Amino acid sequence: xxxxxxxxxxxxxxxxxxxxxxxxxxxxxxxxxxxxxxxxxxxxxxxxxxxxxxxxxxxxxxxxxxxxxxxxxxxxxxxxxxxxxxxxxxxxxxxxxxxxxxxxxxxxxxxxxxxxxxxxxxxxxxxxxxxxxxxxxxxxxxxxxxxxxxxxxxxxxxxxxxxxxxxxxxxxxxxxxxxxxxxxxxxxxxxxxxxxxxxxxxxxxxxxxxxxxxxxxxxxxxxxxxxxxxxxxxxxxxxxxxxxxxxxxxxxxxxxxxxxxxxxxxxxxxxxxxxxxxxxxxxxx
Amino acid sequence: xxxxxxxxxxxxxxxxxxxxxxxxxxxxxxxxxxxxxxxxxxxxxxxxxxxxxxxxxxxxxxxxxxxxxxxxxxxxxxxxxxxxxxxxxxxxxxxxxxxxxxxxxxxxxxxxxxxxxxxxxxxxxxxxxxxxxxxxxxxxxxxxxxxxxxxxxxxxxxxxxxxxxxxxxxxxxxxxxxxxxxxxxxxxxxxxxxxxxxxxxxxxxxxxxxxxxxxxxxxxxxxxxxxxxxxxxxxxxxxxxxxxxxxxxxxxxxxxxxxxxxxxxxxxxxxxxxxxxxxxxxxxx
Numbered sequence: 090x091x092x093x094x095x096x097x098x099x100x101x102x103x104x105x106x107x108x109x110x111x112x113x114x115x116x117x118x119x120x121x122x123x124x125x126x127x128x129x130x131x132x133x134x135x136x137x138x139x140x141x142x143x144x145x146x147x148x149x150x151x152x153x154x155x156x157x158x159x160x161x162x163x164x165x166x167x168x169x170x171x172x173x174x175x176x177x178x179x180x181x182x183x184x185x186x187x188x189x190x191x192x193x194x195x196x197x198x199x200x201x202x203x204x205x206x207x208x209x210x211x212x213x214x215x216x217x218x219x220x221x222x223x224x225x226x227x228x229x230x231x232x233x234x235x236x237x238x239x240x241x242x243x244x245x246x247x248x249x250x251x252x253x254x255x256x257x258x259x260x261x262x263x264x265x266x267x268x269x270x271x272x273x274x275x276x277x278x279x280x281x282x283x284x285x286x287x288x289x290x291x292x293x294x295x296x297x298x299x300x301x302x303x304x305x306x307x308x309x310x311x312x313x314x315x316x317x318x319x320x321x322x323x324x325x326x327x328x329x330x331x332x333x334x335x336x337x338x339x340x341x342x343x344x345x346x347x348x349x350x351x352x353x354x355x356x357x358x359x360x361x362x363x364x365x366x367x368x369x370x371x372x373x374x
Numbered sequence: 375x376x377x378x379x380x381x382x383x384x385x386x387x388x389x390x391x392x393x394x395x396x397x398x399x400x401x402x403x404x405x406x407x408x409x410x411x412x413x414x415x416x417x418x419x420x421x422x423x424x425x426x427x428x429x430x431x432x433x434x435x436x437x438x439x440x441x442x443x444x445x446x447x448x449x450x451x452x453x454x455x456x457x458x459x460x461x462x463x464x465x466x467x468x469x470x471x472x473x474x475x476x477x478x479x480x481x482x483x484x485x486x487x488x489x490x491x492x493x494x495x496x497x498x499x500x501x502x503x504x505x506x507x508x509x510x511x512x513x514x515x516x517x518x519x520x521x522x523x524x525x526x527x528x529x530x531x532x533x534x535x536x537x538x539x540x541x542x543x544x545x546x547x548x549x550x551x552x553x554x555x556x557x558x559x560x561x562x563x564x565x566x567x568x569x570x571x572x573x574x575x576x577x578x579x580x581x582x583x584x585x586x587x588x589x590x591x592x593x594x595x596x597x598x599x600x601x602x603x604x605x606x607x608x609x610x611x612x613x614x615x616x617x618x619x620x621x622x623x624x625x626x627x628x629x630x631x632x633x634x635x636x637x638x639x640x641x642x643x644x645x646x647x648x649x650x651x652x653x654x655x656x657x658x659x
Contacts, residue, residue: 146493147484147487147493148434149433149434149436149446149448149482149484150446151434151436151437151444151445151446151480152436152444153442153444154502157438157442158478158480158502159436159437159438159444159445159478159479159480159502160436160444160480160500160502161434161435161436161446161480161481161482161500161502162482162498162500163434163482163483163484163493163498163500163551165493165494182551183549193443193444194444195436195443195444195445195446196446197434197446197447197448198448199432199434199448202432207525207526207527208431208432208448208450208525209450209525209527210527213447213448215445215446215447215448217439217443217444217445217446240492240493240494241492242492242494242495264468266448266467
């Protein structure tokens with residue numbers, strides 16, 4: 090974003106009361122547009138949490154030692170169809186012994202961080218509750234299937250059956266943090282009903298592509314759709330099924346802006362047609 | 375590895391008593407070489423833990439809620455010169471409130487996982503102990519410097535000083551897990567005295583390059599240095615400052631083998647000359 094923002098003056102006031110000339114002034118702020126912008130939709134906390142849980146297979150488990158001390162350990166996980174995390178743990182490992190004695194557990198998952206990116210800008214989710222072994226053969230089969238879908242070596246480990254056991258996380262609390270200042274809790278019901286963002290696996294590539302090859306289209310969107318009619322440059326920070334987050338340079342300072350797709354993207358390759366439509370709309374086509 | 379192992383028969387017995395024909399039989403086993411191999415050195419648990427801690431800036435913290443429940447949360451961290459993790463936490467976040475009330479904490483860090491790789495094959499480390507705020511201005515300055523070196527946005531966050539505080543993890547326990555069946559604890563003293571592996575940032579690339587372009591050299595090493603004189607193929611699984619781990623196909627089955635460098639690599643670009651020397655030695659040059 091440094092390039093797109095080059096030459097932009099700093100805002101003379103901002104809602105965060107950040108000292109001017111400080112490093113914090115490099116953050117784009119929620120500067121009001123000059124012309125009212127169309128209302129936009131953002132992913133809900135439940136959707137963000139589902140998307141993060143669906144993005145990988147590596148998490149960290151917090152369990153309690155015999156002394157009641159916290160114990161963090163890296164684990165692999167899969168997710169059931171309602172997004173509930175499933176673990177396959179060793180009875181010999183400390184976390185396995187911990188959970189056998191005290192079922193209280195918490196699991197944290199980070200969104201994938203591109204090489205060299207600042208992890209503070211990316212989402213993470215925490216689940217808390219307790220673990221339970223599958224109650225019957227149906228739950229066990231579902232747990233195995235979920236885990237094996239996520240972990241290539243699962244079939245091998247499962248044969249060491251004396252050493253491993255399956256647990257489902259019975260979730261009580263779900264907390265999502267989306268980066269600086271974006272965070273919310275969600276309920277288990279909302280989480281189960283939400284769908285992972287279908288475009289998430291391609292979003293980083295799309296953002297890079299937009300910034301490298303379509304800066305002019307982003308600037309058109311910032312001016313015509315986000316209402317920053319005086320924008321001098323714009324870059325894309327994030328893309329999701331509902332739209333794009335833009336970092337907009339104006340003579341008044343830098344602004345965070347949101348531009349929404351005409352329809353939510355519903356397929357993995359949905360970002361391209363949705364952004365093409367946005368660009369055309371911005372140009373009055 | 376599937377390619378290099380293609381055509382290799384399965385071992386008729388192995389020390390893990392894995393059922394033949396099962397998925398677990400796809401694992402290379404510690405099959406004895408036909409000719410005694412040169413002794414080799416492996417990174418210590420302390421060195422593995424230092425290397426993992428130095429490899430990134432994203433960890434998961436386990437803290438205790440007011441009810442004594444475990445709470446896992448994704449955090450960013452830096453490391454002091456002795457490898458001790460340093461965090462900068464928000465007083466408003468649950469983990470900040472947790473630690474203000476109960477300083478017991480654990481931190482888990484995973485080695486970087488290449489895209490598409492199985493996380494079970496990569497190392498992770500758990501620290502456990504308690505957190506403390508820096509005791510004086512000197513400790514505070516060291517904590518800030520360590521954190522800012524690891525986290526690009528640290529200078530920005532630090533200006534929101536009312537909301538954040540610095541903590542050092544006073545470590546009591548360090549547990550390293552290197553993948554299936556490789557694990558050990560280490561002491562705080564050994565950890566502090568160990569050095570992160572200087573070649574770690576380039577090891578994945580080197581392994582890929584060896585497998586793609588120098589399969590013949592790896593086979594020579596397996597035969598002449600690792601003592602598997604009947605080897606029919608070899609690929610590299612891991613590279614570290616002391617040597618290479620090889621997956622060797624033989625008519626007797628697949629074997630895990632280790633070949634050691636003449637001298638430990640001491641610089642980031644040390645893998646190339648060390649492997650060239652190994653290849654020459656394998657060819658009697």
